[in-house]
Amino acid sequence: MYKKNKLSSCIQLALALGVLSAPVSVALAQQTESEENTQNTQQEEQTAEKEVVERIEVTGSRIKRTDLEPTQPMTVVDGEYFSERGLTNAADAVVEIPGVQAAASPVIGANVGASSQGVGQNTINIFGLGSQRTLTLVNGHRFVSSNSPVGGGSAPGSQVDVNNIPISLIERVEVVKVGGAAVYGSDAVAGVVNYVLKKDYEGAEVSVDYEDKDGIANEVSFRTLLGGNFGGGRGNVVLSVEYNETDNVLSSEVPSLRDSWTLQQPSAADRVLDPDGNYNPGQLRLYPQPRAGILSFSGLVTPGPLAVTNFGIGQWGDGNFYQFAMDGSGSLVGYDPGVATGNAVWSSGGDGLDLVATNTAQEGYERVNITAIANYELTDDVNFSLTTFANSSDAANPGYQATLYSSGVFGGTGAALRFSTDNPFLTDSSRSELEGLLGGPGDFYMHRGWLNLGQREVVNESNVRSIRFGFDGEFDIANRYFDWEVSYQRGVSSVFSQSTAINDWRWLTAMDVGINPETGQIDCKFNYVDGYGDELVPQGSGVRGTESILGRPGDCSPFNPFGTASEASIDYISYLSMGKTRVEQDILSAYISGDLFYLPSGTVSALVGFESRREYADFKSDGTDQFMGFSDNSTGGEYRTKDVFGELYIPLADPSQDIPLVYSASLETSYRRMDNSRSGTDNAWAVGLNYRPIEDLIIRANVAETVRSPAITELFLPRVQISSFAADPCHGANRGNGPDPETRQRNCDAEGIPEDFVSIATNASRFGYTGGNPNLSNEQAESKNIGIVYAPSWAQGLDLSVDWVEIDIEDAITSFSLTNIMEACYDATNYPNQFCDMFVRGPDFQLPTIDAFESGYVNAALRSFEAIEYAGRYHKALHEFPLVGGWFSEGMGDLTMTLRMYNLKKNATSNTGFDFSDSTGQYNNPDWRGDFKIAHRLDRLLTFLDVRYSGEGSRNVNNTDEYKYIDIDGTPYNSLPSITTFDLGMVYDFSDTVRFRAKVENVGDWYPNRKELQAGRWTWGRTYSIGLNMKF
Incomplete structure (x- = not known):
């Protein structure tokens, strides 16, 4: 009895302190002997009824227990952390966690591209295994997805746009890494993110936040929260209304993005030889200001249908290139081809096409979230609950019409345009100059990126409506505690998009x-x-x-x-x-859990439940694109699942048994039988162990088998035309890459492709086809983790943990890109194979512009992941701090330090089963990531410093040639430096009802260097934010 109360108090203390994301079990505060004795006396006076109240449900299990020792690594972010840091999106605190990242985000930065149906969305990706393998919950229940089956912002799946979760209602966020499908169902492969909202709130408050990003973009957030009791205290209603607005930002408006860089095959003059005087044909050199020398924004003019200025193709008889003037006057002016690289398309500087001018750095949005939560105690043992969401948002991607190109490199309507010198739109001077160059009246060709067709802004109007209601309660039978829940949930999300x-x-x-x-x-x-x-x-x-x-x-x-x-x-x-996208979700679920029987070591508890779920998604285009010859990509479908699940918790040892080297131990298991109307029946299970050899030390372990069901896109997408670039394996610069460069080289040679071959597909997209596969089966995953948690009684306030995690995924659903298909062909020892038949080459070995490849969704990929996570937290009064405590007097506040480190050991992927590639140690998957937070609280003032670290990484982990990558000055490099950024802030409570905060992110104003920027590393510069919260 004493132990249960102690652990329950620790839970409350951990949450009150806002553990920031140290593992929950690490956050269990150790108490002094006098405190324990006092609490023991108090506990003996507590009634059995009080004991029941103290049971709590934590993500990873539905069984309510009084202990808080999960068998998997868990991270908790308290709702207070959102307020103190001025976070305005439910994803912000989660993606700060090392090993967790954003899959879709309004901030595009240096990564080119955007979705048509997912503008402004935020989704979460644990361990980088794909957001479709992270399950996001609200109050332990699924939430309707906003991910469109066509043009979605994330990979195909049922990902939740966490923009829909109200910040002001977050009580805490629990992030369980590794599995969860046995408890919560399909998709919980990498882990579970559970947003726990406030159930009972009394009072009113208003919050206003303003953020200035690098003097370029602004964000405004306004939130209100109102709640109160009714029915003599038996009921409570909470209403939250939130408004957020952010700016649209083009890349050309951001200095660090405007000054772009590219890696290209060097020209003969720029080649760097190794000490033996040899040149690597796959060498890439850094060049500033990449420009596509096959067209320009004002119209490159050539005597023939092809323009490749790097190779001199398109020159006139006088040896010069010409274009029409950018000022729109129609005058013919000289065209500067820039500095030629060894690439056919890209030059450095000059008047060629600048893609930065049309890219988006941040998608702007305007969002309103309205959430209401009601609870009412029908009896002392039965409660009714109702949760509703009514959210709307308008988001825009301010791209330009320059996605329409005319160039001799392309085909069809994208080819160069032919005009006659008798065209009446030609000015007299331009006609005279052209006829002079042609030797009289005649035809000429123009290659242009059409920036003057107006802005092509993609606009999304999104709406989410969700309602969940149910009954829950608790009862005793033969002095045994039971609790139960029955609920129904319906969610509908819609996205209406339009673009010019x-x-x-x-x-x-x-x-x-x-x-x-x-x-x-x-x-x-x-x-x-x-x-x-x-x-x-x-x-x-x-x-x-x-x-x-x-x-x-x-x-x-x-x-x-x-x-x-x-x-x-x-x-x-x-x-x-x-x-228009419409996604529907209907869930009927029920479970009952409770105490089965008593052992000397404690109470054996179990849970059984049932869930019926319907997922429907539909995308309809308006049909206008078909007039242009495009495929109709309208698609839709549904699947239903009927799941039965159960859990069992067995205490194996208790401190009262006084077993040597076994202070306590427990075993927990979970199982789910899933019957999916599309992918059939499957099983998920997990077995976990908690073992305390001594009171201060926990050893935890878990093994699980989980699944992910095919998404509607993967099942039902019709055969549609798509475009794709390709890192052609037989392109001269790519022959030395791949898992076995010798195999690739041998297979390219066997096809007769020259060693210095320049593939147009590396720079000009090719058109092919893809489609869904109704015969897909579930992805299968096996996960393991083992860790230790140490909270030494001799060092009060210190908590440490280490966890090893391994996840292996088989039959992962993938749709081969053109690059994947070609790599599967040329990197295989069984060349030629079936993948070689999925694309075609012409007599010149180039891929045709249209009908170049055929693809689709298949269960073929493998993923293998391994990492070690470290966490530590130390909380102490400042005057008691080791080493420095003597410098401070009593009453100078408390200091809390939190350290989280993530050591990636393996992140290997194979799309075919024989082409494994491990990106561990590469710049975008460094060996080490982490953060360090230090906070000092003195009465009403909180000051904090947050430090974020991303380790050094190889430019290409598969590269073994020191002279593969060359800087602009001719210096070889094959790594990118580590990144360390600092945030500094303060929170001051003027009273119990008024709080002011201020924060500076990226205090050091870190910007990526040229090598980092080219690789896609980017963040906003110094960012300022302020906020005010008032309670009434």
């Missing part, structure tokens, strides 16, 4: 101009040539009538390709491309 697209037919028609004989003005030929476009009558997709895709004669507004396009012409060629 270009109608290729209208665009080409608007450029096919002449002089209208009736008006004498420049006009589209479609407007005055009889029969023009009669064959372009749309069919299907609900279209009715005989009107041409081009509209009616007179609708077309001529488009000037050489200068400034008119608004009327842009309106004519543009259309809104729209899509």
Whole structure:
């Protein structure tokens, strides 16, 4: 009895202190002997009823117990931490944890690309094993996903957008690493993130936060919380309303992103030889200001259909390159090809296409979350609960229309455009110069990235509605405690997206101009040539009538390709491309748990339960893209699961038994039988052990088998056209890469591909096809962990833990990218194999622009992961601190230090079973990550310093050549330095009702150097934030 009360008090103390993310079991505070004796006396006076109240449920098990010793590594972040650090998103504190990262985030930074249906979303990825393998819960229950089956912000799956979780209602976040499927169901492979919300709140409060990111972007957050009791204290209602707004930011607005860098095969003059005078054909050199020398934003003009300025292709007879002026005047001016690299496309500097000008650094959003929680005690033993969410957000990605390119390297409507010198949009001077270069009237070609077609902003309107209600209670039978719960939950999320697209037919028609004989003005030929476009009558997709895709004669507004396009012409060629996602989730669940019987070591407890779940997702496009020749990617489907599950907790030894070297021990098991309507039946189970040889030391271990069910996208996606670049294994610079470079080299040679081959697909996307697979089975995973927790009684306030984790995944669902397919072909010892038939090469060994490859989802990948986590926490009055305590007098406050370190041992991936690649030690998967937090509290003032560390990493762990990567100054390098950043802040409570806080993130204003920036490392510079909280 005494022990139970002590542990329960420790739980409350740990949560009150805000353990920050040290493992929960590490946070158990040790008490002095006098405190223990006092508490023992008090506990003897407690009733059995009080004992029941103290039982608590912690993530990883549904059995409510009085001890808090999980068999897996657990991290807890207290809700107070969000307030003190001024965090405005539920993901912020979680992704700070070493080993946890954001999978989707509004901050894109140096990583190019965005989704059409996932703009502004935030999802969580434990151990980097994929966000689809991290299960996010709210109050121990699933939450409806916002991840679209098409164009989602994360990998296919049921990931939760944690933007929907209200900050002001978070009581704590429990992060259990390793498994969880036996307790919570499919998807809990890497671990579980459980947001525990406040159930009973009385009072009112308002919070306002403002953040300035590097003087470039702002964020404003406003939150209100209102709660109170009713029914004579038997009921409680809490209402939370939150508003957040962030800015759209283009990469060109961020200095550190604007000054971009690229790694390219060096030109002959830039090659660096090794000490023996040899040159590595796969050598890559760092160049500033990458520009695509195959087109420009104003229009590169060439005498022929191909422009590759690095190789001199596209020069005129006078040896020069020309383009139209950027000022829109239509004048013909010189084109600077920049400094040639050894790559066909990319040069350094010059007038070529600059992709940074069209990239997004941060997606802006405006979000409103409304959450209500109600509880009512129907009787002393039965409670009714209701939780509702009504969230809405508008998010935008401010990209540009420059995703439309015209270049001789591309095909179809993306090819270079041919014009005649009699085009009426040419200025007299440009016509004269062109005819002079051509030797008279004739045709010329233009290669352009169309930045003047207006901004192509992708806008998402998202809504989430969720309601969960249920009954729970507790009762005694034969002096045995039982608790139960029955609940139903329905969640619906929808995403409506729209973006401006270009109608290729209208665009080409608007450029096919002449002089209208009736008006004498420049006009589209479609407007005055009889029969023009009669064959372009749309069919299907609900279209009715005989009107041409081009509209009616007179609708077309001529488009000037050489200068400034008119608004009327842009309106004519543009259309809104729209899509709508709807995700539904229905869950009916019930369980009962309680005490089975008593052993000398304690009470054996068990739980049995049932869950029926329906997951439905649907994406519908508006059909307009089909007019342009694109596939209809509308898709949808559902699956249902019926699960039965159970848990068993067995205390093996108790301190009262006085067993040598066995202070206490317990065994816990969990099992779930899953019946999925699509992937069939499967089992998940886990067995865990807690062993205390002495009171101060816990040894914990767990082994589990978990599963992940196929997502709706993976099952039902129709065969659709996609585009992809490819790191062609037979490209000269890539031949020395791969798991076995000799095998790759031998297979490329066998196909007859030259050693200095330059693959266009490395720089110009190719079109192919992919689709879903209704015959997919569940992913299978096995996880193991073992750790120790040490809280020495001789060092009050010190807690330490170490945990080893291993996760192996088989039959992982993957969709081969073009690069994956080609690597599987050329890196295999059984070349040629089936993967070689999934892509085609032409006589020149280049991949064709269209119909280049065929892909789809299969159960083929393997993942193997291993890591060691370290955590430590020390809390003490400042005057009692070792070594320095003598410098301070009593009453000068308390000091808390927390250290978390994450040592990655293995992170290996194989898409085919024979192409394992371990990225451990690479710059994006360094051996070490960690953070150190130190906080000092003196009465009403809290000051803190947070230090974050990411270790040094290899530029490419598979590279063994010292001269593979060359800096701009000709110095070889193969590693990127470690990163250490500092945050400094303070919180001051003017009273019990008014709190002010201020924080500076990245105090040292760390920016990535050129090598880091090229590799994708990036963060905001110095960031300031302030906040105010008032309670009423």
